[in-house]
Amino acid sequence: MAKNxxxxxxxxxxxxxxxxxxxxxxxxxxxxxxxxxxxxxxxMSITVGEVRISPDLKIATAYVLPLGGEGQDEVxxxxxxNKSELRRQVAKKLTLKFSxxxxxxxxxxxxxxxDTRRMLNQEVVRRDAEAPDDDGAGDSADxxxxx
Numbered sequence: 800m801a802k803n804x805x806x807x808x809x810x811x812x813x814x815x816x817x818x819x820x821x822x823x824x825x826x827x828x829x830x831x832x833x834x835x836x837x838x839x840x841x842x843m844s845i846t847v848g849e850v851r852i853s854p855d856l857k858i859a860t861a862y863v864l865p866l867g868g869e870g871q872d873e874v875x876x877x878x879x880x881n882k883s884e885l886r887r888q889v890a891k892k893l894t895l896k897f898s899x900x901x902x903x904x905x906x907x908x909x910x911x912x913x914d915t916r917r918m919l920n921q922e923v924v925r926r927d928a929e930a931p932d933d934d935g936a937g938d939s940a941d942x943x944x945x946x
Contacts, residue, residue, distance in 0.1 A: 811851070811852070811854075812854070814856070815851075815852045815853075815854065815856070818852050818856055818895065818899075819849070819850040819851055819852045819859070820850070821893060822850045822852065822859050822861070822889060822893065822899065823847050823849065823850040823861070825888075825889045825892035825893060826847050826850065826861055826885065826889050826901070827846075827847045828892065829885060829888040829889060829892075830845050830847065830885075834888050835881050835884050835885060835888065836884065837877065837880070837881050837884075839877055840877045840878070840881055843865055843866075843870070843873075843874060843877070844865065844866035845863050845864070845865055845866070845874060845878075846863065846864045846865070846866060846906070847861055847862070847863050848862045848863070848864060848906040848908055849861075849862045849906065849908075850862070852899060853899075856895070856897070856899060857897065857899055857900060858899055858900050858902060859899035859900065859901050859902065860902045860903075860904060861878075861901060861902070861903050861904070862904055862905070862906035862907075862908070863875075863878065863903055863904070863905065863906060864905060864906040871905050875903055875904075875905065878901075878903040879903060882901050882903075885901055886898055886899075886900065886901050889901070
């Protein structure tokens with residue numbers, strides 16, 4: 800298989816990002832409209848934060864979170880139970896040759912943001928962030944090193 804000469808690096812390619820966003824929008828639309836024939840799933844409001852696609856575009860991992868954060872384990876079970884129907888509904892909205900297999904994980908982004916905010920509000924961290932830099936201690940006023 801030929802190496803993609805346009806994508807060098809550890810991150811996802813432009814195609815992966817584009818397909819991931821398309822799958823995210825389609826999945827969000829299916830969940831919002833209640834197209835799945837499961838009343839337990841339809842009564843829940845689920846946020847799809849991100850969808851990551853494997854390099855071969857065959858596996859899509861959707862990062863989901865129920866509105867309010869309540870019932871996270873139940874949401875994962877309901878989505879896994881209706882995975883094939885969700886895949887079929889999403890495939891109708893996509894223009895891909897193959898529909899990716901859907902996998903679901905909890906979205907931890909909001910928890911990480913809260914932890915970061917909490918850390919930045921600590922007195923020690925705030926004091927360090929507000930302290931002046933000592934990098935230019937030996938420089939003269941014009942920026943040249945003193946001699």
